[in-house]
């Protein structure tokens with residue numbers, strides 16, 4: 352399998368998986384995707400047998416080997432087994448699915464080391480990076496941006512690994528006290544937490560600006576752990592298949608997924624799974640008040656928002672107004688036209704801050720051919736949903752998962768549909784205690800591993816929203832010239 356950029360010209364030569372793993376963002380500013388999607392449609396029975404016989408890691412290996420042909424099978428199987436097991440994720444299923452009521456299910460993706468779905472992919476990335484860096488005798492300095500969960504998942508997955516350092520940008524003051532404590536309490540010379548004056552999108556813009564300086568990137572061995580890195584997405588494809596297998600008993604059964612969305616990484620993995628032939632009926636995207644993506648799926652207009660227009664909400668990890676991975680979907684939607692994608696996400700967005708696909712034939716295909724629908728929630732919706740799910744089912748969900756449950760219930764009430772609807776749980780309530788208190792008048796359970804976080808000293812550096820200052824900081828820490 353070879354990989355091309357969403358901004359590449361026809362006939363561009365593809366790169367192997369391990370090259371793009373270390374590269375992160377493509378040199379032309381685009382995002383990598385496989386030249387074509389492998390076809391799983393005729394192999395669902397085989398996947399069901401693998402799931403029953405070998406569990407999550409075996410299923411993961413079977414899917415990943417379709418995308419990765421530059422790691423040999425035995426090594427790749429070992430990587431999957433070390434990443435996805437009951438010791439790391441707490442249950443033999445790794446990502447179990449439970450039914451809330453009447454065909455509405457929750458996929459539990461947050462039982463990993465940092466209590467968010469990011470662990471599902473990040474644990475694999477830690478293994479892949481270490482393997483490939485060892486093989487090449489190289490080092491990698493990961494530069495990432497987080498709105499609260501990617502950062503800690505990356506740091507917990509990378510710490511203690513040879514040849515890897517992490518520089519993680521956070522939007523100053525915008526993460527919950529728990530999210531801050533979880534990241535900033537890490538005391539490790541290989542980890543630098545950086546609080547940027549701005550919102551998540553500013554942090555992500557800085558990451559892209561540094562990555563687009565190809566000389567700096569090469570000189571400082573800069574890599575990526577955000578979902579701009581294809582490896583994050585391919586890892587997430589696995590739990591769509593695992594969830595589908597858990598709620599179906601035959602290969603022709605369709606399932607819909609509702610996905611709380613911000614940077615469009617999680618649902619983009621669902622799109623890839625659907626393109627591979629997994630019987631997904633609807634991919635239902637849920638946003639909070641930062642509803643850029645919901646607006647696109649309702650109207651065909653993609654209009655990014657400034658930091659000042661980005662609301663600070665009670666599902667803060669989704670306070671994102673420029674969704675990186677959306678470019679991957681648009682590339683597919685436009686028939687993989689790299690030139691047009693480059694123009695839309697380059698010149699057009701820079702000049703106008705928006706683009707409009709509502710007029711052409713492409714937008715109609717969003718629902719009909721690609722299965723997308725969307726909705727959004729308000730703070731009041733999330734609080735009411737957390738309360739309702741607790742009262743009706745004695746299940747405590749976090750505000751992001753509540754975004755998903757709210758949108759899923761609303762969609763089912765409006766459109767019906769007899770297929771199971773799986774809402775992807777994206778974090779545990781412990782990360783968002785204030786909203787849980789407001790909804791339920793009680794504290795979320797604090798897993799033992801996090802009991803003393805608050806008492807630990809914090810390690811974080813303040814930085815203005817300035818790419819030169821960031822490059823200087825990285826160079827200084829690495830003891831290299833900027």
Ligand SMILES: Cc1ncc(COP(=O)(O)O)c(C=O)c1O
Nearest residue numbers: 500612613614615616617668777
């Ligand atoms: C808890 C939580 N829910 C949902 C999301 C949205 O996921 P994505 O950015 O992949 O769309 C994120 C991060 O973005 C998150 O941390």
Ligand SMILES: N[C@@H](CCOP(=O)(O)O)C(=O)O
Nearest residue numbers: 497498499500501577578614
């Ligand atoms: N919600 C994320 C931000 C998006 O990050 P990505 O790594 O999934 O692109 C976070 O919690 O940091």
